[in-house]
Ligand SMILES: Cc1ncc(COP(=O)(O)OP(=O)(O)O)c(N)n1
């Protein structure tokens with residue numbers, strides 16, 4: 224049985240590239256945003272001031288498009304700016320602290336890498352979605368741990384949306400969706416594509432959306 228609750232979000236979970244220029248970031252995100260279910264602001268190279276400015280710039284765009292904006296790594300910044308969520312990995316602080324500090328209903332994501340036990344612990348601590356990966360070698364994060372599709376099929380996983388990440392292309396997305404991914408999280412497959420909006424649309428097609 225792989226019954227999926229009908230109200231689960233599905234589709235493309237877009238992550239921003241390490242774009243240093245805020246105007247350029249908006250110009251890159253705007254054309255692909257209509258095809259995204261969620262957007263994560265992730266910039267591993269910018270300093271705190273640039274990250275804040277880029278988030279402030281992205282928020283009205285996301286609001287206008289009705290796309291939830293999730294902040295990578297920094298739940299305090301997400302809470303301060305009124306973003307829709309935060310995504311935490313193993314080095315990004317305690318999920319329970321984030322859950323306690325953020326308004327009810329805020330999206331809270333947890334990187335679970337290649338281990339279902341991480342997912343159980345994360346949801347117990349307040350995570351509202353779980354992310355596994357990398358499923359394929361990632362151009363953005365070449366050293367990322369590799370996960371297998373069996374994880375997505377695991378019937379004992381907590382009943383929250385399952386996100387797959389890492390080296391996902393429009394072509395390989397379907398096998399992850401078939402295995403149980405509710406959302407595919409993508410950076411290079413969209414932002415390094417020759418036609419980013421066409422690529423983003425192609426991910427949605429993998430969900431038959
Ligand atoms: C949806 C999603 N899944 C996984 C990650 C990776 O988080 P983390 O392990 O903290 O690594 P960085 O992204 O911070 O480099 C993510 N950001 N989003």
Ligand SMILES: Cc1ncsc1CCOP(=O)(O)O
Pocket residue numbers: 356357360361362363364367388389390391408409410411412
């Ligand atoms: C943040 C992260 N965590 C595992 S892989 C990855 C990067 C995903 O980027 P890409 O879609 O370019 O592989």
Ligand SMILES: [Mg+2]
Pocket residue numbers: 295296310311312313315
């Ligand atoms: Mg992180």
